[in-house]
Amino acid sequence: xxxxxxxxxxxLALAAGAAGCATTVARETQLDMKPKTAALEPQDVRxxxxxxxxxxxxxxxxxxxxxxxxxxxxxxGIKNRSTMHLDMASITDSIRTKLVRSRKFRFxxxxxxxxxxxxxxxxxxxxxxxxxxxxxxxxQSAAQMYLYGALTEMRDQTNGVTDRYFKFTLNLKDLSxxxxxWTDEQExxxxxxxxxxxx
Numbered sequence: 001x002x003x004x005x006x007x008x009x010x011x012l013a014l015a016a017g018a019a020g021c022a023t024t025v026a027r028e029t030q031l032d033m034k035p036k037t038a039a040l041e042p043q044d045v046r047x048x049x050x051x052x053x054x055x056x057x058x059x060x061x062x063x064x065x066x067x068x069x070x071x072x073x074x075x076x077g078i079k080n081r082s083t084m085h086l087d088m089a090s091i092t093d094s095i096r097t098k099l100v101r102s103r104k105f106r107f108x109x110x111x112x113x114x115x116x117x118x119x120x121x122x123x124x125x126x127x128x129x130x131x132x133x134x135x136x137x138x139x140q141s142a143a144q145m146y147l148y149g150a151l152t153e154m155r156d157q158t159n160g161v162t163d164r165y166f167k168f169t170l171n172l173k174d175l176s177x178x179x180x181x182w183t184d185e186q187e188x189x190x191x192x193x194x195x196x197x198x199x
Contacts, residue, residue: 040084040166040188045091048168048186053098055184056172062181063104073099073172074108074143082153082166095147095170108143145181147172162192 057063063071075096080088100107149170156163165187172182 039164039190040082040086044166044188045086046094048188049091049094049098051186052168052170052184053095053102056099056170056182057102057104059182062172062174070104070106071144072108072141073105074146075099076146076148078148078168078170079150082151083155084153086151088151091151099147106141108141143175145172145174160194162194164190164192166190 075092078088078092078095080086096107099105147170149168152167152169154165166189167185167187169185170183171180173179174181
């Protein structure tokens with residue numbers, strides 16, 4: 001009876017093998033965590049942002065005081081030219097945060113809100129504020145440089161292997177001269193193999 005049960009289980013295993021068992025194997029190049037898929041993961045984005053900002057801060061040639069003060073930067077939204085849905089606003093925020101914390105730049109915030117205008121109007125019109133100290137419209141700093149960039153992707157699928165290549169590019173432009181004063185890129189290559197294994 002025992003042999004009959006064992007033989008039955010073996011037959012079931014062989015039947016499953018004949019149908020095929022799908023497994024997914026993912027491999028990632030030069031990253032310290034085992035990937036789950038060939039898609040970009042949070043740690044990919046975090047480390048890429050850190051590397052690019054570190055590269056920018058290490059380049060001292062363009063980091064100089066302008067009129068005795070740190071240069072004023074602005075940053076546009078990083079464009080997503082890949083097939084993945086990513087929160088590019090969050091990536092842009094991470095870049096800005098790391099640069100602000102470096103204390104080497106001042107940053108523009110172009111999102112002047114209704115609250116900002118209300119504060120200015122209240123100071124100017126309520127008569128309770130020293131006129132010499134009131135903040136008036138038209139006095140905000142202007143960006144001297146701005147940072148922009150993009151995420152691109154190339155994808156190839158051959159013989160059950162998906163090869164995905166991502167590239168982050170950042171550029172820093174001097175508005176007064178129109179010159180590109182710094183640029184860098186970071187690459188991420190991910191591979192995923194879908195195997196059908198038999199027993």
